[in-house]
Amino acid sequence: MGLKIDIGCGSKKKDGCIGIDYVQSPGVDYVLDVTRERFPFEDESVEYVYSSHFLEHIDTPYHLFKEIARVCCDHAKIEIWTPYGFSNSAFFYGHKAFLTEEIWLRFCYNDRDTFLDFLQGRWLLKEINYVVLPQVQQELEQQGFTLDFAIKYLKSVVFEFGVEIEFRRDLNIEPILPQKSYSHLRGGEHFPLPSFDMHVHDPATPQTFLYRVMMLLQRMLWKVRQWGQ
Ligand SMILES: C[S@@+](CC[C@H](N)C(=O)[O-])C[C@H]1O[C@@H](n2cnc3c(N)ncnc32)[C@H](O)[C@@H]1O
Numbered sequence: 001m002g003l004k005i006d007i008g009c010g011s012k013k014k015d016g017c018i019g020i021d022y023v024q025s026p027g028v029d030y031v032l033d034v035t036r037e038r039f040p041f042e043d044e045s046v047e048y049v050y051s052s053h054f055l056e057h058i059d060t061p062y063h064l065f066k067e068i069a070r071v072c073c074d075h076a077k078i079e080i081w082t083p084y085g086f087s088n089s090a091f092f093y094g095h096k097a098f099l100t101e102e103i104w105l106r107f108c109y110n111d112r113d114t115f116l117d118f119l120q121g122r123w124l125l126k127e128i129n130y131v132v133l134p135q136v137q138q139e140l141e142q143q144g145f146t147l148d149f150a151i152k153y154l155k156s157v158v159f160e161f162g163v164e165i166e167f168r169r170d171l172n173i174e175p176i177l178p179q180k181s182y183s184h185l186r187g188g189e190h191f192p193l194p195s196f197d198m199h200v201h202d203p204a205t206p207q208t209f210l211y212r213v214m215m216l217l218q219r220m221l222w223k224v225r226q227w228g229q
Helices: 062-071 101-110 134-142 147-153 209-228
Strands: 003-007 018-021 046-052 072-082 122-131 160-168 179-183 191-193
Touching: 003 062, 046 062, 062 072, 101 122, 101 160, 134 147, 147 179, 147 191
Parallel strands: 003 018, 003 046, 046 072, 122 179
Antiparallel strands: 072 160, 122 160, 179 191
């Protein structure tokens, strides 16, 4: 059994997790700045990483993601919740990043080789879950909008969103497109949404020849860099 950790837990640590935060409060087990310090865990010792409303507070996730990848065992589950970048609640003092599905699709799907230096493996994006409050869904329906359309094109529809990622060390694993779903509250029942059409989002999908050549070159460069370290 691996460890379970909650990054940026504050005083609301997830049950059964080890809490990490740079401010001491009840539930915080390790006080550290995760943007620059090493996690106090062995390599490949963690099976579950949870983080809630923390990622939007840091400038860049590079050191953090590298540490997550170091401590995660193969098949570890990573669950991250943040405000949704197209909602009013995303825009508040102290927030430095405004996250949408774009960053996850880039890290886990489209540009996964570009970011290998800090991803240190494959981050398989399994699901994106949007929390839409029941009264918001009702209003949208009254106005004749489907939820999928509203999430894509309207503001302040999504209350928060979460991603489920599986960490894998085998670089040959093909990327997967995530399932899209919505729920009425975090942890509630997931209802399916139409899946991503990557040909609309980005023509350089893994199916294209150019993408495969780029991927091969970047993987070779990464291996050369690893040998040099
Ligand atoms: C909005 S609170 C979220 C707390 C809790 N996870 C929740 O869902 O309510 C953000 C937390 O991230 C912590 N935090 C921000 N930057 C951090 C850093 N660089 N290293 C560790 N913790 C950090 C803050 O101290 C704070 O407790």
